[in-house]
Amino acid sequence: MHAFDAALRLEPVGTDRLPARFAGHTSADYWNMVGPFGGSTAAVVLAAILRHPDLLGAPLSITVNYAAALTQGPFEVQVLPARTNRSTQHWTAAIVQNNEDGQPQVVTTATAVTAVRRETWSLSDRPMPQVPAPAELPARGFERAMAWLGQYEMRPVSGSIPETWDDRLGTDSTTRLWIRDQPPRPLDFCSLLACSDVFFPRVWLRRATYTPAGTVSITTYFHASAQELQATGPGWLLGQASAQEFRNGFFDQSAQLWNEAGVLLATSHQIVYYKA
Amino acid sequence: MHAFDAALRLEPVGTDRLPARFAGHTSADYWNMVGPFGGSTAAVVLAAILRHPDLLGAPLSITVNYAAALTQGPFEVQVLPARTNRSTQHWTAAIVQNNEDGQPQVVTTATAVTAVRRETWSLSDRPMPQVPAPAELPARGFERAMAWLGQYEMRPVSGSIPETWDDRLGTDSTTRLWIRDQPPRPLDFCSLLACSDVFFPRVWLRRATYTPAGTVSITTYFHASAQELQATGPGWLLGQASAQEFRNGFFDQSAQLWNEAGVLLATSHQIVYYKA
Numbered sequence: 333m334h335a336f337d338a339a340l341r342l343e344p345v346g347t348d349r350l351p352a353r354f355a356g357h358t359s360a361d362y363w364n365m366v367g368p369f370g371g372s373t374a375a376v377v378l379a380a381i382l383r384h385p386d387l388l389g390a391p392l393s394i395t396v397n398y399a400a401a402l403t404q405g406p407f408e409v410q411v412l413p414a415r416t417n418r419s420t421q422h423w424t425a426a427i428v429q430n431n432e433d434g435q436p437q438v439v440t441t442a443t444a445v446t447a448v449r450r451e452t453w454s455l456s457d458r459p460m461p462q463v464p465a466p467a468e469l470p471a472r473g474f475e476r477a478m479a480w481l482g483q484y485e486m487r488p489v490s491g492s493i494p495e496t497w498d499d500r501l502g503t504d505s506t507t508r509l510w511i512r513d514q515p516p517r518p519l520d521f522c523s524l525l526a527c528s529d530v531f532f533p534r535v536w537l538r539r540a541t542y543t544p545a546g547t548v549s550i551t552t553y554f555h556a557s558a559q560e561l562q563a564t565g566p567g568w569l570l571g572q573a574s575a576q577e578f579r580n581g582f583f584d585q586s587a588q589l590w591n592e593a594g595v596l597l598a599t600s601h602q603i604v605y606y607k608a
Numbered sequence: 609m610h611a612f613d614a615a616l617r618l619e620p621v622g623t624d625r626l627p628a629r630f631a632g633h634t635s636a637d638y639w640n641m642v643g644p645f646g647g648s649t650a651a652v653v654l655a656a657i658l659r660h661p662d663l664l665g666a667p668l669s670i671t672v673n674y675a676a677a678l679t680q681g682p683f684e685v686q687v688l689p690a691r692t693n694r695s696t697q698h699w700t701a702a703i704v705q706n707n708e709d710g711q712p713q714v715v716t717t718a719t720a721v722t723a724v725r726r727e728t729w730s731l732s733d734r735p736m737p738q739v740p741a742p743a744e745l746p747a748r749g750f751e752r753a754m755a756w757l758g759q760y761e762m763r764p765v766s767g768s769i770p771e772t773w774d775d776r777l778g779t780d781s782t783t784r785l786w787i788r789d790q791p792p793r794p795l796d797f798c799s800l801l802a803c804s805d806v807f808f809p810r811v812w813l814r815r816a817t818y819t820p821a822g823t824v825s826i827t828t829y830f831h832a833s834a835q836e837l838q839a840t841g842p843g844w845l846l847g848q849a850s851a852q853e854f855r856n857g858f859f860d861q862s863a864q865l866w867n868e869a870g871v872l873l874a875t876s877h878q879i880v881y882y883k884a
Contacts, residue, residue: 392825392879393673393879395671395825399691399693399696400693414675414702414714414717415675415676415713415715415717417675417676420675420881422714424700424702424717426690426700437691438691438698439691441691441698441719442719443717443719443825445673445824445825447824447857447858449856449857450856450857452856452857452882452883453815453854453884454854454855454856455777455814455815455853455854456852456853456854456855457814457850457851457852458853501731538733539729548669548721548723549668549671549719549827551827551877553858553860553879555853555858556855575733576732576872576875577732577734577831577872577875578729578731578733579730579831579872580726580728580730581726581728582668582723582725582831586862586877588852596852596855599852599860601827601829601862601877603721603829606728607728608728608729
């Protein structure tokens with residue numbers, strides 16, 4: 333079993349549907365500094381929604397708020413279809429973990445929308461930037477810094493982590509990189525969601541100063557259908573991320589993820605805490 | 609009383625805090641096509657959070673999902689501080705309205721984060737575009753189309769609604785406009801949030817074809833402090849909005865709002881249904 337699928341393993345708890353409850357366990361393979369990689373936490377929430385027996389359609393949007401770091405061990409995902417319309421369904425969700433006193437605490441809140449989509453007039457206003465193909469670029473091995481980085485193969489294109497922390501102000505906050513699961517795994521909505529959170533903190537790029545940072549809230553919009561994800565298979569994604577504003581302890585980030593064929597699969601936004 | 613404040617009038621219901629409940633009523637002044645203007649609905653959710661006795665800090669981010677159109681009449685806002693940390697607080701919220709059978713139905717879901725912020729190193733990567741001042745631009749009167757438009761004074765800068773619906777493909781999906789409350793009202797977090805949803809559907813601009821469209825989910829990040837909003841006062845905001853992808857019934861929109869002094873007050877993202 334791929335480590336990503338193992339990290340998303342969920343067991344239904346009871347038969348309640350208000351909300352439906354799923355038991356999971358944190359994965360050492362996706363460990364970040366002080367908790368799981370946020371992309372894997374978001375993917376766990378989405379996986380629970382996709383397991384719900386009343387699911388309508390496919391993911392359209394999801395917002396995940398990181399209220400507290402998960403600790404290593406078991407957790408419960410609670411998901412509720414708060415409103416089901418003809419072609420859209422609105423979800424609320426939470427991850428709950430017991431504290432040291434055995435009291436359940438909310439560690440993650442989330443909302444999501446799933447939708448039945450049909451083919452319509454479509455147009456992209458964000459063409460994939462012209463960049464070298466992944467095979468033309470060297471791999472960069474920062475796998476050892478944190479466990480989750482070892483689960484991805486990355487080929488930096490531009491805007492990489494500064495080589496030296498010399499406090500130099502960068503000229504912009506844009507990073508481009510090719511990324512895929514390591515070992516490769518066919519793309520699905522959960523792994524696409526996880527990939528929308530793989531970028532190192534923009535504040536490091538903009539100001540080569542080592543600064544603790546962590547995502548507070550992420551929102552990802554899915555533009556691709558399950559068929560387009562299948563067509564992408566285990567191929568590379570081009571990721572691009574930029575910040576707009578760094579202000580008083582928080583910056584924003586906007587990201588795009590294209591497949592190698594240049595199809596914009598997802599766009600994503602987050603607000604990130606930084607200590608400065 | 610300003611119409612915006614009247615639209616946000618809330619009365620506590622009972623003394624429960626799990627969740628706290630507030631009674632409100634839709635405003636005819638902010639009516640859109642088939643329900644209230646989404647910006648005012650989002651502002652009502654935020655107003656309830658800001659009224660909660662346990663509030664920590666000021667708004668950092670909010671996501672509002674429009675599960676169903678509100679009908680004219682009373683509604684209830686339910687807000688819960690799901691997790692309170694040292695300097696951040698995570699909120700879940702919903703708007704509930706009774707259906708024809710008197711059964712409460714979720715019409716809006718939301719999450720938000722409030723935070724106590726302190727001054728840090730800060731930097732903007734999204735300078736305000738160079739545009740003519742509002743006084744140099746003519747007002748455009750589309751007030752009569754929908755009631756809520758009459759509550760705003762707008763000065764289009766570029767990317768206005770097509771004059772003719774001739775199916776012409778536009779060259780991009782960017783709109784710039786100056787906006788303020790009509791009559792002017794000192795800016796606060798709720799009115800800033802409402803302003804982040806004032807843009808007409810990007811699909812109209814990109815393809816001059818009249819197309820029904822409606823926001824499904826909006827996320828707004830607040831970069832400004834209460835002091836910066838106070839300094840903006842009743843002044844103009846420059847709003848800019850662009851789409852990245854129109855695909856199979858949904859497009860995304862990213863927006864920025866600066867004050868006249870060029871301070872980026874908020875950035876906002878939404879996913880929008882369109883019928884094509």
